[in-house]
Amino acid sequence: MVPLREASDEELAEISERRQLALNLEEMRAIQRYYRRLGREPTDVELETFAQTWSEHCVHKTFKGVISYEGEEIDGLLRSTIARVTRELSPEWCFSVFEDNAGIVDFEGDYAIAFKVETHNHPSAIEPFGGAATGVGGVIRDVLGVWGEPIANTDVLCFGPLDYPYEKLPRDVKHPRFIFTYVVAGIGSYGNNIGVPTVNGAIYFDEGYVGNPLVYCGTLGIVKKSKYKRSARPGDVLLLVGGRTGRDGIHGVTFASSELEEGAEETFGTAVQIGDPIEEEKIKRAILQVREEELGSAITDLGGGGLSSAVGEQAHRFGCGARVHLERVPLKYAGMKPWEIWISESQERMLLIVPPSNLERVLEIFAGEEVEATPIGELIPEPRLEVYYRGEKVAELDMDFLFSGLPRVKREARWSPPELEEPEFEMRDLGEELHRLLAMPNIASKEEVIRTYDHEVKAMTVLKPLQGVAWDGPGDAAVLKPLRNSWRGIAVSCGMNPLYGKIDPYWMAASAIDEAIRNNIAVGGRRIALLDNFCWGNPEKPENLGGLVRAAKACYDIALAYGTPFISGKDSLYNESPLGAVTPSLLISALGIVEDVRRAVSMDFKERGNYIYLLGETKPELGGSHYYKLRGFLGTSVPGVEPSRARRTFEALTRAIDLGLVKACHDLSEGGLGVALAEMCFSGGVGAELCLEAVPVSQEMRADFILFSESNSRFLVEVEPENAGQFEALMKHVRFARVGETSGGELVVSYRGEELLREDIGELKRSWQRGVAL
Amino acid sequence: MKWEVRIAYKRGVQDPEGETTLQALKMLGFEKVERVSTAKLFIIEGECSREEVERMCRRLLANPVSQDYEIRRLAD
Amino acid sequence: MKWEVRIAYKRGVQDPEGETTLQALKMLGFEKVERVSTAKLFIIEGECSREEVERMCRRLLANPVSQDYEIRRLAD
Amino acid sequence: MRLAELRVLVLRSQGTNCDAETAHSIRETGAGAEVVHVNKLLRGRRSLEEFHALVLPGGFSYGDRIRSGAVLAKLLASRLRRELQSFVEEGKPVLGICNGFQVLIETGLLPFGEVGEPMLALAKNASARFEARWVHLLRGAATPFTEKLPRVSRMPVANAEGRVVLPLGREQRLLEELEENNQIPLRYCSPQGALAHGEYPLNPSGSFADIAAIATPEGNVMGMMPHPERAFHRYMYPDWTRNGAQGKGDGYRIFQGMLEYAAGRL
Numbered sequence A: 001m002v003p004l005r006e007a008s009d010e011e012l013a014e015i016s017e018r019r020q021l022a023l024n025l026e027e028m029r030a031i032q033r034y035y036r037r038l039g040r041e042p043t044d045v046e047l048e049t050f051a052q053t054w055s056e057h058c059v060h061k062t063f064k065g066v067i068s069y070e071g072e073e074i075d076g077l078l079r080s081t082i083a084r085v086t087r088e089l090s091p092e093w094c095f096s097v098f099e100d101n102a103g104i105v106d107f108e109g110d111y112a113i114a115f116k117v118e119t120h121n122h123p124s125a126i127e128p129f130g131g132a133a134t135g136v137g138g139v140i141r142d143v144l145g146v147w148g149e150p151i152a153n154t155d156v157l158c159f160g161p162l163d164y165p166y167e168k169l170p171r172d173v174k175h176p177r178f179i180f181t182y183v184v185a186g187i188g189s190y191g192n193n194i195g196v197p198t199v200n201g202a203i204y205f206d207e208g209y210v211g212n213p214l215v216y217c218g219t220l221g222i223v224k225k226s227k228y229k230r231s232a233r234p235g236d237v238l239l240l241v242g243g244r245t246g247r248d249g250i251h252g253v254t255f256a257s258s259e260l261e262e263g264a265e266e267t268f269g270t271a272v273q274i275g276d277p278i279e280e281e282k283i284k285r286a287i288l289q290v291r292e293e294e295l296g297s298a299i300t301d302l303g304g305g306g307l308s309s310a311v312g313e314q315a316h317r318f319g320c321g322a323r324v325h326l327e328r329v330p331l332k333y334a335g336m337k338p339w340e341i342w343i344s345e346s347q348e349r350m351l352l353i354v355p356p357s358n359l360e361r362v363l364e365i366f367a368g369e370e371v372e373a374t375p376i377g378e379l380i381p382e383p384r385l386e387v388y389y390r391g392e393k394v395a396e397l398d399m400d401f402l403f404s405g406l407p408r409v410k411r412e413a414r415w416s417p418p419e420l421e422e423p424e425f426e427m428r429d430l431g432e433e434l435h436r437l438l439a440m441p442n443i444a445s446k447e448e449v450i451r452t453y454d455h456e457v458k459a460m461t462v463l464k465p466l467q468g469v470a471w472d473g474p475g476d477a478a479v480l481k482p483l484r485n486s487w488r489g490i491a492v493s494c495g496m497n498p499l500y501g502k503i504d505p506y507w508m509a510a511s512a513i514d515e516a517i518r519n520n521i522a523v524g525g526r527r528i529a530l531l532d533n534f535c536w537g538n539p540e541k542p543e544n545l546g547g548l549v550r551a552a553k554a555c556y557d558i559a560l561a562y563g564t565p566f567i568s569g570k571d572s573l574y575n576e577s578p579l580g581a582v583t584p585s586l587l588i589s590a591l592g593i594v595e596d597v598r599r600a601v602s603m604d605f606k607e608r609g610n611y612i613y614l615l616g617e618t619k620p621e622l623g624g625s626h627y628y629k630l631r632g633f634l635g636t637s638v639p640g641v642e643p644s645r646a647r648r649t650f651e652a653l654t655r656a657i658d659l660g661l662v663k664a665c666h667d668l669s670e671g672g673l674g675v676a677l678a679e680m681c682f683s684g685g686v687g688a689e690l691c692l693e694a695v696p697v698s699q700e701m702r703a704d705f706i707l708f709s710e711s712n713s714r715f716l717v718e719v720e721p722e723n724a725g726q727f728e729a730l731m732k733h734v735r736f737a738r739v740g741e742t743s744g745g746e747l748v749v750s751y752r753g754e755e756l757l758r759e760d761i762g763e764l765k766r767s768w769q770r771g772v773a774l
Numbered sequence B, C: 001m002k003w004e005v006r007i008a009y010k011r012g013v014q015d016p017e018g019e020t021t022l023q024a025l026k027m028l029g030f031e032k033v034e035r036v037s038t039a040k041l042f043i044i045e046g047e048c049s050r051e052e053v054e055r056m057c058r059r060l061l062a063n064p065v066s067q068d069y070e071i072r073r074l075a076d
Numbered sequence D: 001m002r003l004a005e006l007r008v009l010v011l012r013s014q015g016t017n018c019d020a021e022t023a024h025s026i027r028e029t030g031a032g033a034e035v036v037h038v039n040k041l042l043r044g045r046r047s048l049e050e051f052h053a054l055v056l057p058g059g060f061s062y063g064d065r066i067r068s069g070a071v072l073a074k075l076l077a078s079r080l081r082r083e084l085q086s087f088v089e090e091g092k093p094v095l096g097i098c099n100g101f102q103v104l105i106e107t108g109l110l111p112f113g114e115v116g117e118p119m120l121a122l123a124k125n126a127s128a129r130f131e132a133r134w135v136h137l138l139r140g141a142a143t144p145f146t147e148k149l150p151r152v153s154r155m156p157v158a159n160a161e162g163r164v165v166l167p168l169g170r171e172q173r174l175l176e177e178l179e180e181n182n183q184i185p186l187r188y189c190s191p192q193g194a195l196a197h198g199e200y201p202l203n204p205s206g207s208f209a210d211i212a213a214i215a216t217p218e219g220n221v222m223g224m225m226p227h228p229e230r231a232f233h234r235y236m237y238p239d240w241t242r243n244g245a246q247g248k249g250d251g252y253r254i255f256q257g258m259l260e261y262a263a264g265r266l
């Protein structure tokens, strides 16, 4: 028993602190009132249950709380922005959104696709190999947790500069190179071992990630709608399957909801885990068999909060209660306290709910795969969570209070534009600038990393991350063919622009959405669904939250205008280190449908003598661009998004692709026109001649700005001359122009008759490939 | 000089390789084995001081959060 | 009883991990390192004789073509 | 026997992860394929004898712990020795892909078809990394598996331990013997078909003498590092957007060769 009823505010705060509950005073007071009403003291198991269930990680207090922003009361940021897009669009092809571990959209016939992206930032900062590996393992379990068969992984990684000086590192902060090396190894190791291809991702480098590296892990899976069971009832057995429970991962969620302070290694050392992909592979086989035979009535993964969250949430979902006997949980070693068993976050475990009549067969399936499966309790009709240990009741909680007693957080949000200036500088030799841009770590080839990931296991990866004549060009999106007997495919892409956020998070978010979508469109994707992943600093600081609110508002505005619903997402707040808050980062992942994978388009130029078209308008938008960064500036002219015009471009391009008119297509992103064009050239082994004056611009612009502006919603397209008429007719309502032709072995750019740049494409490729070495 | 660095996961951190090895040994008929754990060695040669080897461990070879390392000087 | 089995690539068989570790250490500024090689340890506990551990090595733990093994008894 | 009557065993254990696409490939080639867990064989619930061919697919059997393929191989060699040996001696085809190749080497079945101590090793790639990339393969000795391949074929590798190592001091002699016996069906080469000569990444693992596959002298057992099931259709190729998505790929020919051989001898 923990004496709480008589505790003063100071004592409440002290209890929360000492037990690492990460509950604030108001929450502690709500708990205190509850026990005063009950007329008893809480047990440690109960307190821990609150700490887990009410953690930022599990309930997204900030995203669901009340935020006051510029005189406006935002009643639930998630509900009023991200989820609202989906509500207002309510497409009939969304099978399950925001309620499950993963979002699910229709695919073909009975098949649907699940997609989830998670972050594993804190663990990766401390134990990069294990942190990244368990990030992959965790998100794969999210897909298993919707009865999905995992078919592909994605990973987006953010690190400090690899040449960061050691002397500048605070104690306990690991060098970006160390983190990079081991994060990549961890992702590869887990994905390769479990046999799920890693097909799409990105890597960003920025000073803001030195203390706060970001590791986003995504998994896609195939769901059979008719076998998607969510029908648990009182009397059904709670079956814990997978690895044994140990002390590892204890307080992982409270850890994730706290700032990384000095000494975090000691405090949270137990939060570190390495993971065992083979165990998860066995679990996967068994679960898919249980699915095929329709033996389960519900399923969920054990993630943050361990059993305490999983059991409670499942019971809550089915409007009943649960009874659990903790001594039945198989342990790695003796001596664990009941509360430790209850909240342990040991990896590779899942919770199945099984009607008693099916239990025997389910146990047989798990035994067949050499996986431990243990009934640990059952659902009960009373809305109570009862936990026993060796016959003694160690917790009894009211489901209602547990799930609705959390005081809503109220937060202040503020945002004021940073004081920045548009730089003035002279144009230098554009050939050299192009080489240097291509070698910038954010733009340079990630081939060394990508090749350590198996991206083809399962033989479904039709459009691979690396494309072109030498199989090494940077693709815009991966295309998968999940069913052996259907040509229908899915396109997976992402978008992220941390640099823009330093100017305005609104346009950062808008740009990320635009980028994720245009990457998807570029390969032939359509009917696009989005996922959002916010990584931000402490939301209790109004300036941090202000940026977050702006980004969320952009998500609403832009995604709605594009008609692209959000189906899932996640936020990771409190990314703070001794070096300060993380660079606010919003990852947008996109999932599109490709009607026939044989029509998918890669980004490499195919042949000499074809026309090159540029779709979309180029504006003097270089704020946050890599060209500015190269010259040491940030600027203010962050790229905007004009959804109605962009949508016309997207739709026209999709039609052109469907008609087979597009030989190659690449979106313009970091480094703008110059970089995209160079990439298409060296990937295809085909040169190009470009006339800059032909580029459709919004106003008179300098040549270097035309070449390196990062305006959104633009594509380069290769079209055979005989199809030019048909292609141009399709583009009637789109701002576009023919800007050049594919040619020999050089990239030549001229402006009003003057040659600005003439570079050998092999040399350009070498610059690009020098950028990031593993 | 020749140094031997031995790196092992801390107690409490899973050692799947040790566990699989144990299972495999049993399946092959070595019934009496009770526990297997694994570790990794780096043998480092060169004119380095113990402090330098320490630093190598902390910067590259080991992660002190999850792993223990032990440094031993070997005869040349 | 507690045995330590040390498995390493035979001399003459390339040890890629040792080589990349050497490069990485040099990149990190440890210029004086001249050679790095690696090995793996299995710590085996149970009532087994040295002969049995020998047999484990030959039957499972080492590939005789590429690897050498060394067995050492540890204090319990 | 007709292809459709053939029953192929695709053997899996914990950590095998290429069994589904491998079985698909066999079925699409026209034969029957069944994925069976090794425990079923070990417990006598299923038997090798039921099948006309055996495929050991890729993946990470037992997590590749200790050494790639070692645990599964030692289980097979110690507990199914006789069945396996007679399967091979009857001339039934056995194909090991990637991890399966490692298993075949560790059982001793490669190179000379005898279950026993390994005579070869597959060691860590010279790059010390997992390597996922497409390679070019030069067809060498004729085996049932490779006879339908063009002189230069393409398939992807994806492994961390793919470097063939021959016993020290006896490399040249053994190599000559393997060559004389027609035991090296595939080698890494350039797109034009010139041997890789160890050059990275043409030979992605640093494999001795560019060896990508090894067969027994009889030719009915072959292990290969590349994954034919991932090169089964043209649309799986990394550059099909340049050269077309229609038709079967080189991987198909491996399965076709194996199955036609099995059908022919029954």
Ligand SMILES: Nc1ncnc2c1ncn2[C@@H]1O[C@H](COP(=O)(O)OP(=O)(O)O)[C@@H](O)[C@H]1O
Binding pocket: A154, A155, A156, A157, A198, A199, A200, A201, A202, A203, A442, A443, A444, A445, A446, A449, A450, A453, A464, A465, A466, A474, A475, A476, A477, A478, A669, A670
């Ligand atoms: N960490 C990563 N994991 C997997 N794939 C990656 C990773 N980083 C980049 N890629 C892949 O490389 C290709 C190019 O990515 P990127 O360099 O971000 O290109 P771009 O910005 O031009 O779209 C894409 O297919 C992407 O999925």
Ligand SMILES: [Mg+2]
Binding pocket: A475, A476, A519, A667, A669
């Ligand atoms: Mg792109």
